[in-house]
Amino acid sequence: MKKFMKAMMAGALxxxxxxxxxxxxxxxxxxxxxxxxxxxxATExxxxxxAAGDELIKVGIINNDxxxxxxxxxxxxxMKATFTEENGYEASFYYSLKNEDQIAAAQKFxxxxxxxxxxxxxxxxxxxxxLEQAQKAGIKVILFDRTIDADESLYEASIVSDMAKEGQxxxxxxxxxxxxxxxxxxxxxxxxSSAQIGRSxxxxxxxxxxxxxxxxxxxxxxxxxxxxxxIVQSVIDSGETFxxxxxxxxxxAKGAVAALDKANISHGVGKDVIVIGFDCNTWALQELLxxxxxxxxxxxxxxxxYIDDIIKNGAxxxxxxxxxxxxxxxxxxxxxxxxxxx
Amino acid sequence: xxxxxxxxxxSNSVKSFFAKIVRNQLFIPIAALLLLIIFNFAxxxxxxxxxxxxxxxxxxxxxxxxxxxxxxxxxxxxxxELALLAIGMTLVTSASGGQDISVGATIAIAGSTIxxxxxxxxxxxxxxxxxAVIIGAFLLSVIVSxxxxxxNGALVAYFKIQPMVATLILFTAGRSIAxxxxxxxxxxxxxxxxxxxxxxxxxxxxxxxxxxxxICIIVIALVLKFTNLRLYSQAVGxxxxxxxxxxxxxxxxxxxxxxxxxxxVAVCGLIKVSRTSSITYAVIANNIxxxxxxxxxxxxxxxxxxxxxxxASVLGAYVIQFLxxxxxxxxxxxxxxxxxKAIVVILLIIMSSxxxxxxxxxxxxxxxxxxxxxxxxxxxA
Numbered sequence: 001m002k003k004f005m006k007a008m009m010a011g012a013l014x015x016x017x018x019x020x021x022x023x024x025x026x027x028x029x030x031x032x033x034x035x036x037x038x039x040x041x042a043t044e045x046x047x048x049x050x051a052a053g054d055e056l057i058k059v060g061i062i063n064n065d066x067x068x069x070x071x072x073x074x075x076x077x078x079m080k081a082t083f084t085e086e087n088g089y090e091a092s093f094y095y096s097l098k099n100e101d102q103i104a105a106a107q108k109f110x111x112x113x114x115x116x117x118x119x120x121x122x123x124x125x126x127x128x129x130x131l132e133q134a135q136k137a138g139i140k141v142i143l144f145d146r147t148i149d150a151d152e153s154l155y156e157a158s159i160v161s162d163m164a165k166e167g168q169x170x171x172x173x174x175x176x177x178x179x180x181x182x183x184x185x186x187x188x189x190x191x192x193s194s195a196q197i198g199r200s201x202x203x204x205x206x207x208x209x210x211x212x213x214x215x216x217x218x219x220x221x222x223x224x225x226x227x228x229x230x231i232v233q234s235v236i237d238s239g240e241t242f243x244x245x246x247x248x249x250x251x252x253a254k255g256a257v258a259a260l261d262k263a264n265i266s267h268g269v270g271k272d273v274i275v276i277g278f279d280c281n282t283w284a285l286q287e288l289l290x291x292x293x294x295x296x297x298x299x300x301x302x303x304x305x306y307i308d309d310i311i312k313n314g315a316x317x318x319x320x321x322x323x324x325x326x327x328x329x330x331x332x333x334x335x336x337x338x339x340x341x342x
Numbered sequence: 343x344x345x346x347x348x349x350x351x352x353s354n355s356v357k358s359f360f361a362k363i364v365r366n367q368l369f370i371p372i373a374a375l376l377l378l379i380i381f382n383f384a385x386x387x388x389x390x391x392x393x394x395x396x397x398x399x400x401x402x403x404x405x406x407x408x409x410x411x412x413x414x415x416x417x418x419x420x421x422x423e424l425a426l427l428a429i430g431m432t433l434v435t436s437a438s439g440g441q442d443i444s445v446g447a448t449i450a451i452a453g454s455t456i457x458x459x460x461x462x463x464x465x466x467x468x469x470x471x472x473x474a475v476i477i478g479a480f481l482l483s484v485i486v487s488x489x490x491x492x493x494n495g496a497l498v499a500y501f502k503i504q505p506m507v508a509t510l511i512l513f514t515a516g517r518s519i520a521x522x523x524x525x526x527x528x529x530x531x532x533x534x535x536x537x538x539x540x541x542x543x544x545x546x547x548x549x550x551x552x553x554x555x556x557i558c559i560i561v562i563a564l565v566l567k568f569t570n571l572r573l574y575s576q577a578v579g580x581x582x583x584x585x586x587x588x589x590x591x592x593x594x595x596x597x598x599x600x601x602x603x604x605x606x607v608a609v610c611g612l613i614k615v616s617r618t619s620s621i622t623y624a625v626i627a628n629n630i631x632x633x634x635x636x637x638x639x640x641x642x643x644x645x646x647x648x649x650x651x652x653x654a655s656v657l658g659a660y661v662i663q664f665l666x667x668x669x670x671x672x673x674x675x676x677x678x679x680x681x682x683k684a685i686v687v688i689l690l691i692i693m694s695s696x697x698x699x700x701x702x703x704x705x706x707x708x709x710x711x712x713x714x715x716x717x718x719x720x721x722x723a
Binding site for chain 2: 066070073191217219220221222223224225226227229230231233234236237238239250251254255258260261262263264265266281283284286342
């Protein structure tokens with residue numbers, strides 16, 4: 001029994017640890033809404049780069065594990081595609097979901113005398129020391145996707161997306177549908193993640209303000225489609241009616257729709273239930289195109305073009321908020337799916 | 343004197359009848375099930391003045407088929423994966439005296455394997471071809487999961503590593519492996535036929551996972567009835583060295599139990615990815631290992647190995663889903679649901695702890711002793 005308890009506790013500990021990792025993994029996917037990398041201002045630069053035989057710009061890129069999420073995979077691919085020798089860069093990559101490993105990697109990059117340090121930090125604290133070292137060594141730091149708790153003077157720029165704006169855009173779109181009554185099933189991401197806070201905040205504010213907006217159910221599905229399906233199924237089984245599904249990412253929207261399909265509730269353009277998702281996965285945009293969903297908020301993982309622009313043309317502002325689109329099923333085109341799907 | 347004796351014996355027989363029921367392994371899961379049913383019934387009457395929780399309706403779904411729906415159907419449907427895992431987990435527990443905590447991660451691997459195969463086929467291939475693709479994908483995932491099960495089993499059987507520690511490896515690495523299988527793509531299958539295994543087959547009003555589970559339960563019941571699997575795994579679990587002296591190879595039995603669990607995992611993987619036709623590597627079947635272990639414990643099985651009762655474990659799985667659905671219905675936050683389950687685990691563990699058992703046994707002995715003493719005194723008088 002003792003042994004068992006010990007093992008149980010060890011098991012619980014690891015569960016807690018991996019859950020933590022998974023949570024920060026999924027938090028990020030929501031962070032980046034903008035145009036595709038091709039549209040970024042920086043992509044023209046490559047022509048002058050290596051062709052002239054100039055010295056390559058050395059960049060050390062510290063990112064989270066690309067396996068963490070679809071968002072991160074797209075983000076990493078974008079980075080690799082932008083910071084190439086053809087574009088005038090000599091890039092080294094380091095991946096970890098652990099803050100302290102990332103800080104150690106940053107120290108190593110400083111010793112290697114890179115010109116730029118690009119950081120998507122796993123945690124917000126503990127970076128001051130290493131950033132000061134970088135400053136002394138004359139290395140410029142650019143943060144992408146995630147901010148950290150450090151003095152602004154320690155970095156050149158921070159390129160982030162505004163989750164609250166993403167949520168606000170979706171809520172504004174929903175308001176523009178002019179329904180006589182909004183009965184919303186709100187499926188949240190991992191509680192406390194920046195995506196959840198931003199996307200929930202906008203909806204909560206609106207519901208508090210408007211008399212004809214009400215929340216039928218508000219539950220976290222931890223970014224999981226199965227949990228979202230169970231939540232919506234329990235709402236349906238309890239006999240409550242609703243006409244909006246506000247899911248804070250595409251996968252949860254997909255799970256919710258699976259429950260609707262099972263229970264014979266029509267959804268999509270001109271149907272009984274409006275379906276809202278986030279992140280702009282390619283398959284989700286295809287659902288929009290087919291009219292099965294109504295709205296998808298973009299989450300842009302393509303910061304590389306912005307960084308490239310800052311390196312080559314200098315930073316104009318400390319915090320760069322990327323453009324974020326929202327797609328309406330009635331206006332989306334195949335081109336949008338190809339350009340913005342991740 | 344004689345009337346006295348009769349009274350004692352009849353009251354004893356009533357007592358022993360109840361004692362028998364209470365001692366029966368099925369008592370805990372059935373009692374828990376009854377408790378939940380009564381609770382929901384009462385909650386319905388008080389809160390809604392009806393019995394809507396137990397209402398089952400037959401109505402057409404969005405695809406135009408007649409389907410059954412209602413809380414009870416949801417419970418039986420959603421408990422399928424857990425019931426399948428409980429089967430494998432019971433055998434692993436019995437033979438190895440430990441639990442496999444990697445089942446959630448290996449479900450991710452199995453599901454990812456299936457999607458890897460299926461995603462390559464366009465939705466317009468004919469029914470027969472599509473069936474062949476699904477069968478092929480499923481068989482591959484069975485092989486993959488069985489191999490991962492064998493990996494766990496080999497660590498436990500041959501390297502004598504504690505099961506929970508051995509399976510910790512895949513628990514940690516499994517989801518990354520699942521992501522790697524599909525290059526971490528966020529996959530979604532458009533073909534509605536892929537959803538048949540987790541939802542409904544057109545024309546059949548009962549969710550498919552229910553049938554899959556029933557088939558698996560029948561198979562395992564037949565295996566336990568017509569082979570020596572039960573005897574051997576119990577023998578190995580109770581005393582590995584003496585079973586070896588009796589000609590059973592404990593290593594083979596332990597390995598076999600993990601392979602069987604691997605096959606159960608593959609079936610769960612198919613149901614899981616079919617439910618939503620997609621996968622999120624980090625959270626698919628999240629924490630299901632804890633529920634599966636809880637199902638075995640709820641079934642009154644000794645988590646230290648040895649004797650087991652398969653029916654009780656499977657019932658335990660349905661109790662857990664009943665609890666989950668009840669909590670969802672009470673609008674308990676889904677992140678708090680695991681806390682409620684933790685309370686159940688704590689109660690179970692305390693109830694089965696040696697300390698409480700000893701205390702109960704002592705109390706019973708004292709009562710018997712007192713009764714015997716009073717009888718003796720009477721006789722003397």
